[in-house]
Amino acid sequence: xxxxxxxxxxxxxxxxxxxxxxxxxxxxxxxxxxxxxxxxxxxxxxxxxxxxxxxxxxxxxxxxxxxxxxxxxxxxxxxxxxxxxxxxxxxxxxxxxxxxxxxxxxxxxxxxxxxxxxxxxxxxxxxxxxxxxxxxxxxxxxxxxxxxxxxxxx
Numbered sequence: 001x002x003x004x005x006x007x008x009x010x011x012x013x014x015x016x017x018x019x020x021x022x023x024x025x026x027x028x029x030x031x032x033x034x035x036x037x038x039x040x041x042x043x044x045x046x047x048x049x050x051x052x053x054x055x056x057x058x059x060x061x062x063x064x065x066x067x068x069x070x071x072x073x074x075x076x077x078x079x080x081x082x083x084x085x086x087x088x089x090x091x092x093x094x095x096x097x098x099x100x101x102x103x104x105x106x107x108x109x110x111x112x113x114x115x116x117x118x119x120x121x122x123x124x125x126x127x128x129x130x131x132x133x134x135x136x137x138x139x140x141x142x143x144x145x146x147x148x149x150x151x152x153x154x
Contacts, residue, residue, distance in 0.1 A: 010143035013041055021150055030151045032062035039064030046107060047129040051079050053122055058083060061124060069103040077101035082112040082125045088141045092134045111136035115148045
């Protein structure tokens with residue numbers, strides 16, 4: 001897919017989500033809808049979903065793909081790096097990321113973006129994994145941040 005095709009697909013996904021998410025303000029329902037739509041519309045998502053920050057733990061939320069880790073070890077891995085730094089993290093090769101948590105050994109690259117409430121607090125992270133190296137770029141990060149913003153701020 002060319003960069004232009006990638007952007008056009010993300011724009012279509014955002015338009016669909018804007019319509020679909022009008023049905024409820026519930027963040028879990030929104031996460032489920034976002035996970036399903038993105039997983040099925042973007043071929044480079046091997047795993048796509050959310051980890052929710054609850055009582056100081058990152059617990060798996062709605063997702064699509066292979067079985068996920070239920071509770072991510074505190075302050076370890078890409079998802080915790082994203083949550084702790086409150087910023088997106090793009091990992092071209094997960095084997096090179098210190099402390100990477102391998103929920104599925106076929107995962108090779110990853111992008112994780114924070115999911116913030118209206119006050120700007122991190123409530124969850126949106127995690128996308130690929131079974132290929134160097135899959136994600138700044139375009140993915142930027143669009144996934146826009147998508148993540150829909151969970152609490154539609």
